[in-house]
Amino acid sequence: MLVVDDEPQMTIIIEYALQTQGFTVLTASDGATALNLLRTHAVDLVVLDVMMPAMDGITLCGRIRSRSDVPVMLLTALSQHDDVIVGLENGADDYVTKPFHPREVALRAQALVRRHRRGSGAVMRVGRLVIDPVTQSATLGRHRLDLPFTEFKLLTHLASRRGVPQSWRDLLREVWGAADLLGGRDVVKSTVYRLRSRLAGAPGGSAYIHTLRGVGYLMPDLPVEARGVDPADEPDGPSAG
Structure with a gap:
């Protein structure tokens, strides 16, 4: 999995929550680094903060979706409902609003990965x-x-x-x-x-x-x-x- 967030403390919290569920986690603090990691690593899910400098999460989500069907989960503040809508329209699969419980992120991540794998079926x-x-x-x-x-x-x-x-x-x-x-x-x-x-x-x-x-x-x-x-x-x- 790939966690993209410019706040180091938030990244550590999410990384630990995902690791407790058995996931191997990569991290990035900006969109350019995230895209480079996606080119060189196979990941099951991207957990992506909406508010980031240089390349915001909505733009990064669109860039990811243009080249991959990997599930994307957005992290947003309660006041960012408009961003959530735009993100979903640009291919995001789920979202979690801050503040959140780390275990909620981990359980939603598991559900997204299961659903994505199940979706690869017959014609x-x-x-x-x-x-x-x-x-x-x-x-x-x-x-x-x-x-x-x-x-x-x-x-x-x-x-x-x-x-x-x-x-x-x-x-x-x-x-x-x-x-x-x-x-x-x-x-x-x-x-x-x-x-x-x-x-x-x-x-x-x-x-x-x-x-x-x-x-x-x-x-x-x-x-x-x-x-x-x-x-x-x-x-x-x-x-x-």
Whole structure:
């Protein structure tokens, strides 16, 4: 695990709490050092303070997420709810507010690592949608979906619960790992909107996420379509020659 915090005393507390749970811990006091460690070491989780000089935790979280799906836990003050929302939208998986009990951080860390390892499973198919959790890739017909990490997690969760409505609280808990969050409903709504827009860019993509008024969101359990050339994937107009 990697702990990133510019306060040495806080780093020592978190490091000890994680070590008591059997984790090997690396530490960094700034974003540049953290990125270098991530290039040279395989880690199961990054515990990241939001308020840091030079490169703040939100920026670092985005940098990490652009190159890795390693789980990220944010450490924030109670007054930093807006930062938490931005962090979750940029791919953070969980957050803990200060002051906190060190054992809470360790237990949340264990849960995140377990969930991340469990998420590396079999390929899922819904209609013409194919999701591969191992390679973190998704295609709709012959169209590859270029999804940020959180949108991919959202798509994967909806596909794994296809046919079952998911409330925004369900999604906040399962996708973002947050039981409660100020503004959480808006976080979920905006992420669903972005994901739906990306799906709609491919033929037939608008059929994959439904909004159920007063209930939540649903991916219908569409029958898997046979592979092959789909007319919707063919370019418009007569063929050349």
